[in-house]
Amino acid sequence: MTQSSHRPRVNSAEPFSPRPIPATAAHRLQSEAEAVEIARQLAAQFLTGAAERDREGYLPVEELDAYSQSGLWGLTVPKEYGGVGASYSTVAWVSSIIAAADSSIAQIAHNHLTLVAHIALDGTEEQKKELFGLVLDGWRFGNAFSELNSKNVAAFETRFVDDGDHVIVQGEKFYTTGALLAHLVPIVAVNDQGQAALVFAQRDAPGLTVTNNWSSFGQRTTASGRVQIEQVRVPKSRVVIIDAFHNHTAAGAISQIIQAAIDAGIARQAIDETIDFVQTKSRPWIDSDKPTAAEDVFTIQAIGDLKIKLHAAEALLERAGDLIDKAVAAPGEASVATATTATAEAKVLTTQIAIEATNRLFELAGTRSTLQQHQLDRYWRNARVHTLHDPVRWKYFHIGNYYLNGVNPPRNAWN
Template sequence: MSAHVIADDAEALAVAASLAAEFRPGASARDAGRRLPRAELDRMSASGLLAVTVPADHGGADVGARTLAEIFRLLATADASLAQIPQSHFAYVNVMRRQGTPEQREFFFAELLAGRRFGNAQSEAGTRHVQDIRTRLEPRPDGSYVLTGVKHYSTGALFADWIPVLARTGDDRLHVAYVPSGAPGLTVVDDWDGLGQRTTASGTVRLDGVPVPADRVLPHHLTFEGPQLHGALAQLLHAAIDTGIAAGALAEAAEFVRTKSRPWFESGVETAAEDPLLIQRFGELALCTKAAEALLSEAARSVDAARADLSDDTAAEASVAVAAAKVQAARAAVEVSSALFEVSGTRSAADSLNLHRHWRDARTHTLHDPARWKIQHIGRFVLNGTRPPRHGLL
């Protein structure tokens, strides 16, 4: 595989905008037919967009968080499923940046620049909670390891060249094992049946005695022993996806009202777009969406600032800013995608139009982690100066 190498932030944003425009026309049909976006992901890989956070000293553009968040927002305005697939990819690029040895970074950054994709095998079902990871990484006499476990919600794994697997060793410490897609004992099952985000293929990964060389394992537990931005960056990208869903739904609603809706007879106007009550509602929805975009930009700025001067205080400020962005983005995505039908009228509910994909995507993606706990951490920080916990989900 070969890929273009993006030079800087400006080129990264231009490529993302171009790909979003390319992917938008087919998004509804992909969702309706659950046609997995392999060709589109190959285009994304070839464009170099998936390697934009590779450090400059390894040949990458090393773009900032503001650029990365905008990339995800742009992609999500076109196709929320397609935008979500590389979210874990970038999260685990970040793990490699922070915990990889020089040799590991050299190898994997070269893979990324060549267009290779990371997936994820992180979450598990049937455990006590999301942090209860039971997949085991057992050492062998020769220094290598064996992986055993079952993962769910493994977005990106079906399309990946490498699957980062979150597992615990005998001392219960978290590690990440980077497993090639064709490894013996590894099975990726396309059994995702969510009502939204239908083409993410967020299914099951089974690990039945998967051999892992020692140089493919990273000590992820070290990430949380000091100030870190792992959770803030991962959550920033989720917020960007939700913000993009809101913007995409608002744009489609406006287009529908301009071209297909009839005015209510009491309005006394010739077109639906002149209806003062619809104009008022679109103004409200635009404010909701713009608030999400503004908080997303501010959160990304905070992450960039913390990255430049990482401390407990700057990491906490970044996490709280991202939490605020995520809460508003989730609200905007659900409200705007639901209001699409309110402003567009009866015809918009036709299943053949598939306008409900925006709400289905919003309702599904915003379940990723509860906003109520983010609000708790924001309140504790503002009222008592309590820093958020270092658990990687904030």
């Protein structure tokens, strides 16, 4: 991927035009194995410029185009609509591979993949045919869910009202990961009856303004800024009523497993960076009486500890993916609660290893690893910010309550 000072930056006041609709259809995946191989190839490309994008704040425009054109954004489209209908363990593995290279790019894709699941759960047959078809052609969905000033993450003040064959949407959103570079922006809005819906607006719709004002110290190039929605007209055919969380579905677990996979990817790459630095750049500590840093017994022990914790987290991710598949195939109170709890367990471990691995990188690699030329701090910054998406302290509670008291975890996008 080319890098230049002319590339658009995050937190910029410069206007940013909507991305063009893909001129050619995206690649059609033939198998899950092919998806994993493509993810590895893309990750190798994305890693090359990741440090520069983070340092300079370059938006991953070309990278995202390559990602969605690869077919991976259609990974979860059901087989009956032309996709491969990948298992969620594969979805998690692919997401973690991309996240290891650039966790911002992986997070931009997260909401799209989650929305594909919502279409499968809540869309009409006509909506599935149209929207899945667009996904397979390479269209990207963004995110206009959360609101900056509402009382909590599930309180929505954005409204939609009927207007003949259309609805009109009014409101404001923040944390809008992916909206800036999307082709369609699904807006979560409620009507006068309190019914929530996903309103799929064209990115270039009149009245829809995406502001590139994300300024976090981590996940810097997700462009997760603000969306202003001023009397935006959207055809009713693109209004998907949200019922998934009122029913026994795995919608929340599907969203969560991808979040957890991103943290696992950050951890994996941070550990690899630690090993490489210790082997090639670190000096042995004077008390070790060893000729190389890699022979320090305490460093050896620490790397072993990190690898064990990473592999445990990855194993729980795979287990959670298998249980989500079962809940999707046979939805019910028990199967959904089991999948949701298993995903929460994975989220706990991926959060722990992401923060620990990115922190211990500097302890084990030594002072010279903090030099700005290496830019290894981006792993810690990304892990610290991304793991804040939903508090792990509540995962412990829901997991314990499930096993101790038989209380199923709540059904929402954060569980």
